[in-house]
Amino acid sequence: MIQKNEEYIVDIIDMGYEGEGIAKIEGYTLFVKGAITGEKVKVKVLKANKDFGFAKLLEVIEKSPKRVEPVCPVFEKCGGCELQHLDYDAQLEHKTNMVKNTLRKSLGYEVNVEDAIGMCIPYNYRNKTQYPVMNDKIGFYASRTHAIIENEGCYIQNKYSDKLAKSTFEILKKNGNTTYNEETKKGNLRHIVTRVGANTDEVMLMIITKENKIKNSENFVKEVVDKYPEVTTIVQNINEKDGNVILGKKCVVLHGNGYIEDSIEGIRFKISPLSFYQVNPTQTAQLYSVAKEYAELTGEENVFDLYCGIGTIGLFVADKAKSVYGVEIVPEAIEDAKENAKLNGITNAEFICGKAEEVIPQKYAEGKTADVVFVDPPRKGCDEKLLETLKEMQAKKIVYVSCNPATLARDLKYLTDNRYEVKKVQPVDMFPHTSHVESVTLLSCII
Ligand SMILES: C[S@@+](CC[C@H](N)C(=O)[O-])C[C@H]1O[C@@H](n2cnc3c(N)ncnc32)[C@H](O)[C@@H]1O
Structure with missing residues (x-):
């Protein structure tokens, strides 16, 4: 025992x-x-x-x-990375095996999983950084707790963010703002978030607060913008609820237009504060390229882009599709997607706000179908109601982009029990030095 x-x-x-x-x-x-x-x-x-x-x-x-020796001095305390002690090639091997083993266990047979695509320089890749602040400290959460670990510079964040976030925190404090304490429920500042357009150099600074007001807000904004003219927009986000969710629903623009733009392979994207955008721009281009290649579009296909965020995958493949129909639950992201289509002169894409598991069954009942379906759900995977409709609809191909092998395996089990077969899987390392694994799976309909 x-x-x-x-x-x-x-x-x-x-x-x-x-x-x-x-x-x-x-x-x-x-x-x-x-x-x-x-x-x-x-x-x-x-x-x-x-x-x-x-x-x-x-x-x-x-x-x-x-x-190997971890590059980061706080690696053992901080909850941000889990694999820095493992040589990068071995990290990729581990991630490939994770996908392979998880799929084998769920499906009961070996699946064609390619070697994970890694980064040439697997550092400073993140374009979005979320710094918790508490008790006068700014840093990252320790593993499994909300204790804050301070560091001298994070090796996976873009080089710009640390300096900006720390300096912003000092300016906020100087202007009379205090940090929120989850135990005493006192104070205001909760997180400082930076978002950088890797290919445009536009920078969004977000201040997450408990209350509606930031003290001396005008002074604070002026000081930040004078010191960091590259900050194109500053947004306050109000989150009144305790818990692990960082962003609240309400945003107030304090400076600039309230969004940034970035581009992937020449396609421009507007990104609002509440919209999802992949965090590793270099690998996103790889991920979307694999997804597009797997779909083998000829220009004749009607395509669904489900869980579409700001429309990135749909707009990335639109030049090879007859039509694109994107569905996403966050209204702000759908507004971005519609504008992104316009921004790029794309006229064959339509975007709808709603739950994929509600919109698609309803649209299918009204006669709408797709030849190729892209799904890119959050970690919990696809809702079974959506999978039921995909089973009935029998699209020729499903391209499943997943950030969680466990729910991918569950959903592939459902689809392979119901008219689909897995052709190939390509892991893409979107999150070097962390344990997260992203992959693209091609399924084809066997009836
Ligand atoms: C992993 S992200 C992918 C977004 C996009 N495909 C991309 O690459 O940027 C998942 C997206 O699904 C959205 N989402 C979550 N639940 C949803 C649901 N039930 N129906 C539709 N979209 C949902 C999230 O808001 C998020 O934008």
Whole structure:
């Protein structure tokens, strides 16, 4: 029986979804943060459930050749990255295997999973950075808590954001603003968010507050813009609710036009504060290119772009499609999508606000169909009502873009039990040094 606080020497036989090492002691599973497949390690059990437990890495007795020194001094404390101790090629191998193994377990057979596409320089890639502020501190949340870890510069954020966010925080404090405390419920400032258009250099600064007011707002804005003229817009976002959701629904534009623009492969996109936009611009071009290649459009196809955000995938493929029909739940994102079509002179794309699982069954009942369907859902995957309609509709191809192999595997199980077969899967590393895995899957209809 495995006991809390006991020490063991174990072999790491695999790595899990969160990049943690996995060991077995007589069938009992132990998860060990920071341990790598192939290593022999000494651990101390922190928590022992009935069938599995969590252990702290005390010593690496036999080191993997894939182990590297993390570049970031706060890697072990910060919750932002999980894989910096693993050589980048080994990270890609791990991500490919994660997709392969998860799909095999769910489908019961081996699927054609290509090697993950990585970045040439896997650092400073993020175009959006969310800095929590609390008790006079700005940084990132520690793993699994809301304690703030301060750092000298994050290696996965764009180089610009850290300086801007820290300086903004100082200017806000100087103007009499205090940070919100989740326990005492006092104070106002919650997060500082930066968004950078990697290909336009436009910068959005967002201040997330508990209350409607920012003290000395005009002074604050003037000081920031004087110091950082590259900040093209400043937006206050009000979030009154406690919890893990960072943004509230209400935005107030304090400077500029309230949005930034960016471009991917020559297509321009307007991005509003509440709209989703992929965080790794270099890899987004790769991701969308794979999705477009998998679809093999000839110009004759009616295409659905479901969970379309600001219309990026639909507009990226519109030149090769007869028509594009995008569906997205966030109204601001749909407004952006419509404007993005105009901005790029694209006239064969239509965008509708609503839940994909409600809009598509209804439109299908009215006779609307697609030859090719792109889906790019959030981490929870597609709603079964949508999958039921896709099963009935029998589009020739479904191109499934996923940021979560577990829900991808669940949805592919449904689709392969219902008229579809998986042709190929391409993981794309959108989030180097973190445990997140993105992939594109091509399904084709077999009836
Ligand atoms: C992973 S993002 C993909 C967005 C877009 N395809 C892109 O690449 O930028 C998922 C999108 O689905 C939207 N969404 C979440 N639930 C939805 C639903 N039930 N129906 C439609 N869209 C939804 C989110 O607001 C978000 O914009």
